[in-house]
Amino acid sequence: MKPDADILEKITACSGCDMLLPAIDPAPGHTVLCPRCGTTIKKRSSHSILKVLALSITGLLLYFPSIFLPLMTFESFGFHDSASIVDSIIIFFQNDYFIVSSMVLLSALVLPALLLILIFTVSFNLYRENYPSFLPLAFKAYIKLEEWAMVEVYLLGVMITVIKMKDSADIQYHIGLFCFSALVLISMAITTMIDREIFWQTIERGEKKQFYSRTRETPLTLCKEPQVSANRNGLALCHTCHKLSPSHLVTCPRCGDRLHSRKNQSIPRTWALVLTSALFLVPANLLPIMRVDLFGIPDRSTILDGIIYFFHNGSWFIGMIIFTASILVPVFKIVGLLILLLSTRPCSRRFLRKKTKMFHFIAFIGRWSMLDIFVIALLSALVDFGFFSSVQAAPAATYFCLVVAATMGAAITFDPRIMWDRCFSCTKKKED
Ligand SMILES: [Zn+2]
Ligand SMILES: [Zn+2]
Structure with a gap:
């Protein structure tokens, strides 16, 4: 049976619970x-x-001065050292922490540039009413990579570094810092201004042909019953x-991505990633994350030591920010995802609306845990005064990065609609 295109244009489905809704503009x-x-x-x-388009052009103009010009100079013991974002990454690579360095390189340098190039290409072509065949692929890549670029978290890391060092070093600010702050504002503005549905609709209208799609030979029967899921009506919402x-x-047919009514292998994949992150969370908190060498004497500190340092110095606000980002957020994400996974058991019907909101919150906060890693990357570039004083990453940094990556991955693989499915099938059983 052929799908009724008129009906499909008038309805949409919720990505959180799969409920069919009228397509309101x-x-x-x-x-x-x-x-x-x-x-x-x-x-x-x-x-x-x-x-x-205007924001992406401004972002591209700001990118090179933001990344290559020095952010600030630290002066201490008669030595002075300045660092740009590129310097902080190069010095991190020299410290032999490959996983940590690669994650900082990707999230603070490569992906922000790639995202700006992708969104400029898409918006420029759409504005010119030009529709090259790679346009859906470029916009799809932008959507999938968006949350792995973390310039705003890096900027918060710069602020924490300044507050941490303001008593022990003289700090001079440079043009790179102002350009980088403007770049962060631009990328946040792009995220706010982008209307994905308008972008996709314009791409779809401009494309001469739709993506060819094989069929699974299952008849489509559209049901007029209100408040039921798209899946039960033989419809699937594209994840992308x-x-x-x-x-x-x-x-x-619009973006060419594989169509699944639910994310593929969602539950086993999320369980695997949540258990991995819970396992890595132990060494991430017990092992030292930073090593400070003062007059040749090494001093290693764990995440908790760093937080206690701020509380002792009276910087309660900064102490609370690092405590939230480095301890509270990872633990909340793991416990929250475990609650969500347990909610996919049959007949788990309580607080589904609150649990769906918690899922969106977990997906939103995931990236902010990288804060401590960015602070260490900056300090190792800015405090490099040879024998007198130097800062390096320590083993927990690798485990901590793995925790952040695994929990972010788990939030991507989890499909909240499965919780609603199980609730719905349970009600049906009781009715039967
Ligand atoms: Zn919903
Ligand atoms: Zn699609």
């Missing part, structure tokens, strides 16, 4: 939320393509572009 500046689970369905932004398509299609 909100006014610019307004957001449509799912009435059942509270997930954002659509967020409209006016002149999104033009604004994103959020287009609703008949679930017998193998690939999404």
